[in-house]
Amino acid sequence: MNDTPWLDRHQMAAWVRFVAVLELLPGVLDSQLRRDSGMTHFEYFVMAVLSETPGGTLRMAELAAATNSTLSRLSHVVQRLEGRGFVERVPCPENGRVTNARLTADGRAKMRAAAPGHVASVRRHVVDVLTPEQTEQLAAISEAILQSIDPSGPMAAGYRRYDVPPGG
Amino acid sequence: MNDTPWLDRHQMAAWVRFVAVLELLPGVLDSQLRRDSGMTHFEYFVMAVLSETPGGTLRMAELAAATNSTLSRLSHVVQRLEGRGFVERVPCPENGRVTNARLTADGRAKMRAAAPGHVASVRRHVVDVLTPEQTEQLAAISEAILQSIDPSGPMAAGYRRYDVPPGG
DNA sequence: CCGCGAAAGTTGAAGCAACAACTTGATTCA
DNA sequence: TGAATCAAGTTGTTGCTTCAACTTTCGCGG
Structure with a gap:
């Protein structure tokens, strides 16, 4: 099934931490939004994508792709x-x-009211705890993982919109 | 609430990709395990922690901390x-x-049967798509995020066990 | 030694997600 | 034109997670 089955210590150290983030961070984002705005992170995300679309309108299929959902x-x-x-729904x-x-x-x-608190939460727990270099690294790492999950993926359109232009 | 509310383009590019990973990766891990071994990733994780403990025994509270759960x-x-x-349960x-x-x-x-497939999946979607430098970066980034989520956290014991000794 | 608060777990209800089945509308192709 | 196929959504069910409430047990101060 695989020539080199197990993980070495470096890989293991990275993986266990990453799993912990995967497990804990969604809950943190959810609670902030639920407590302060009575909505889920996914609900926020859906509305955020709509709010950034001209006319605030999107087909369900496109919205699904843009929000990484089914x-x-x-x-x-x-x-x-x-x-x-x-x-x-129209x-x-x-x-x-x-x-x-x-x-x-x-x-x-609702979004105008919820956004500042949510952004503050994202900053507090992710963006502001990373150096600018780490932010770039996180983007590259996420990109690599996404490519392996979603090769030539329909989701790509969802985040490629936020590409940083070369030399930016 | 925060002096510098919004995210700049670099931060945004990193964040949207990271959110996509947060949204998609757990599902990928879950499906592999569910399909091949009939269990969820969290169930696997719980049993994995037990299997690495002398005697295969742990108090519920410690097991909860080690698996980042309630x-x-x-x-x-x-x-x-x-x-x-x-x-x-004893x-x-x-x-x-x-x-x-x-x-x-x-x-x-069950774990012996499930482990190779799961490790292969972790390799395929995460470990093997990163360079050794990126693996170190991911560890450091995850560490920083965890610290902000779980300051002086009870969870820390869960992953500190896998620290790489200095000079390793 | 007794009462009170905190720790350790369990349980039940409510909500969200995954999966499969289904409906309806468009396309293609003979 | 008409059957087949595929795309776009919806719906219902099942299972897991969360949240709050509750039980039991331990430790501690009076």
């Missing part, structure tokens, strides 16, 4: 967000099988 | 693992409120 998961979440009045007139998700005014207001 | 979550999981015969004789979790022979066999 259509099923997104469908459930958008349903809940619609129930709370933050998003509305069937596309010229293509009967697509649904457009659109951020409502309430949704936009 | 006592509640662990209790549910151990209950399920006990039902499948991989772990057994009340501690000299301290009436502690429960010891112990890996059974079946559990150990």
Whole structure:
């Protein structure tokens, strides 16, 4: 199955720490948002992507790709967000099988209110604890992992938008 | 709340990629283990920690710390693992409120069967896609994030065991 | 030695995610 | 044009996680 099965000490040290981050960080992000804004990190992410889109509108499939999620998961979440009045679903007139998700005014207001606290949390736990070099390293490392997970991936569009132009 | 609210382009590029990893990697690890061995990554992790402990036994509270989880979550999981015969719960004789979790022979066999595939998956998606320098960087970055999440943390014991001795 | 608070676990309910099945609408191709 | 196939979404179920409440046990001060 693999010629070099186990991990050496360096790899192990990195992996156990990384697993701990994988396990703990989502919970930290979730609690801050849940406590301060009554929403999940994933809900925030969905609305954030919509809010950065011209017209605040995106097809479900594109929104799913941009948020690294499945259509099923997104469908459930958008349903809940619609129930709370933050998003509305508009069937596309010229293509009967697509649904457009659109951020409502309430949704936009909600985001304006939630964003500062969330960004502060991201800074506090990730961005501000890394040096500029480490930030670049994290980007490169994440990129490498994503490529192995999602080769020539549909998700790529989701984060490539935030590429730093060469020489930036 | 914060003097420098938003993220610059470099920070943003790193963050969106990292969020994608946070969102996708756990699912990848889970599916491999579920498909090939019928268990979740967290179940694997719990049993892995037990299997590396002398006697295969650990108190619930210590096991929770070592696996970055809450006592509640662990209790549910151990209950399920006990039902499948991989772990057994033994009340501690000299301290009436502690429960010891112990890996059974079946559990150990299960781990022996599951480990190679899981390690291969970890290699394929993380370890082998990074250079040795990036592996060190990931360890340092994870360490920094963990410190901000879990200052002077009880979890620390969980991964410090895998420290690389100086000059190693 | 008794009462009180904290520690260690467990349990039940509620919410979210994963998976599979299903519906409906577009495309292709004969 | 009509069947087959595929794409886009939705829905229901099942399982795991979280959260809060609760039980039991230990330690400590009066």
